[in-house]
Amino acid sequence: MATILAVDDSASMRQMVTFTLKGAGYDVIEAEDGQKALDKAKNRAVDLVLTDVNMPVMDGIELVKNLRTLPDYKFTPILMLTTESAGDKKVQGKNAGATGWLVKPFNPEQLLATIKKVMG
């Protein structure tokens, strides 16, 4: 089954995302900031990255930039979780190499629909 790396500094969001994705049969790895996510991504094959934007230590945009420099993550889908008010973040994220975004707040159904969109 496909492995998804879920990155968010909020434990409740991580739990919700993980619970939803596992329920749909995906393997999920969690990380609470960009740096930890990057470390985990280096050590394991990940098929899709789902990351929050505003995080301490390393934010989502930096994470995307860093992931894209790794040969294994050149073409991996990376989705950002953004809020509607952060329109410029979408652009920044795209420029950094993000695949797309999911607008917060979202419900589990929307999350799965978006994941399906990239995972097929």
Add this chain to the structure above:
Amino acid sequence: MSVDLSQFHQVFFEESYEGLDVMESALLNIDISAIDDETINEIFRAAHSIKGGSGTFGFKEIAEFTHVVETLLDLIRSDQFEMKADHVDLFLKSVDCIRTMINQFEKGVSCDMEVAGELKAAFTVLLDGENETSSESNEADSKKSAQPNDSHSGAEGWQIYFKPELDILRTGNDPVRMFRELSELGELSVIAVTDDIPSISDIDPEACYMAWNLTLFGGATEEQVNEVFEWVVDDSELVITPLMLQSDTREEDLETSPNVGVVVSEHEATIIPETGENEEIAGKEVAEAKQTTTKKAVAKKEVKTESASIRVGTDKIDDLINMVGELVITQSMLSELGKEFSIENLPKLMEGLAQLSMHTRELQENVMRIRMLPISFAFSRFPRLVHDMSKNLNKKVELVLLGEQTELDKTVMERIGDPLVHLVRNSLDHGLELPEKRLALGKDEMGKITLNAFHQGGNIIIQIIDDGAGLNKEKILSKAKENGLVSASDHLSDDQINDLIFLPGFSTAEAVTDISGRGVGMDVVRRNIQELNGSVEVESKEGEGSVFTIRLPLTLAILDGQLINVGEQVYIFPLVSIVESIQTHDQMIHRVSGGCDVLRLRNEYIPIVKLWDVFNIKPKHETVEDGLLVIVEGDNIKIAVLVDDLLGQQQVVIKSIRENYRPVHGVSGATILGDGTVSLILDISGLIKLAGVGRDAYKKINDANDTEAA
């Protein structure tokens, strides 16, 4: 699939409270004259997370309110709004407001929006004053634009020309995936346009040189088609035109599409949506997931009644699991030994038992560590408290927190909060002088209160240090005489005078202020701390400040005890209360009026309490000369307790007598010893009362002997 979001609520509440604490302390640390980006970012991040979470988990009121707060923070962050001191207070009030809202949701009561409404209005004024288009209106715009501008849902299909940017693959977007998605909306025909593919020597293998002409048949709306290209539309050439006539559409539309001058080669492919097995499997999984969801939700509900949770680092849990593993190994080794035991295996048995005791001790220590939290949990409320209070009192105060990582039992932590608040309030109100007075005294205008925590022996020490006026000894003494707490002829040492402030019914506050002096005195502080098996003392120098020192046990469940025996009985003294143990000789014992024996030890007279007499049991030694005297201290009174013998020292687990039987004077609890017998743990304060050698008697003895000696 439907997921019951309420299972995540508790975590959301907890992390939101933490976020609010972060916001609060960052706000209190803000230096208005030089706002540092990281601090604002930190505050913004916390607000942002709360907004995101509350939106996701359905707490609309919180999300809406936090959104306004976040919007202003965002403007400050991007230097579009200048933050002033008033705004800090507004943000602090918002923190309180969000906290209240979360609390109301947590308790399940309806949300009181009055304060939120007022604050929101204040924010709106600020935001409107800033002639920026607030992100709220941006949001409205984006919502509008997201709506379909023409609803061509009646169209027969769509003709789509799609030429992605060269870098599309490097963003993880794959055109094939989009086509697959489109194919789920209807029948799709795909024609590749390969005009722009350069010669082989110039090809970058990671770039996408292709363009496509797509024809989608069926009743998909334009919105649905747009959604497929949502992430790439900004960087691609995308033309979507409605398909009106079923016949000839392909040719016609191809011609109307841009950039299709000469079609060098065409590859046509039709993608049919996948159905069958995969979906069935997916369906099954979803159904299963649903089941587990409901199961978990039910379990959660059962536990929910007053579930005080504790957050424990995973390293602590890992240690525990590791240790239990060791214990199991030792246990299996011992039971192996026991199967066919012969005497030559004795060394092995001894070794196994030694291991067992080591692992048990480690396990005990680690289990106790689970309940330990850094004292920063108790300290965290003080920056705000001091901030608000110093404003109220017109004093300038710097608060220094030291040793915040010192760990303390959760229960002790919860119960030390109020006494600490009382002491800090006292220091601020009575200790620190007004700025003018401080300047006049040649002190720094800014007063300083330090909270310091550290471990010492098996105790945790918390100090509240201020550099204020110190205790006024004359005032304390005259007040104490006035209240009849000491007699006019008493000669008290400085420490003894300072200690008077902990007596019941003592308050020197000239006027009852809003902040302290509300009838709850230092005696309550001392009693609360003593209930935790702790003690509190004060040291003070007039004009230089005071130091309140609180000494607390690390945990309430386990006590370091000294075992003693009287006759057949074994009792336990808390080790902390023991001053010393001595063997006496005749010259040290004095008999005073009233038939009470006292011990003269280094110019101090200490009443002797015969334990066999108090508990009415038969001892080995009835007289002081034959037995041992254990000098213990409680409530600042020393007594010498006559016992038969000292046994070992050990940690004992306290079992409450009050809860299992009823309160017993002189006994604070019981424990079960290694041999299975029950032993009582002595309560020194209670013992003093029981033996009738309270403060009055103690004073009388020392007075009488003083005059005698004089």
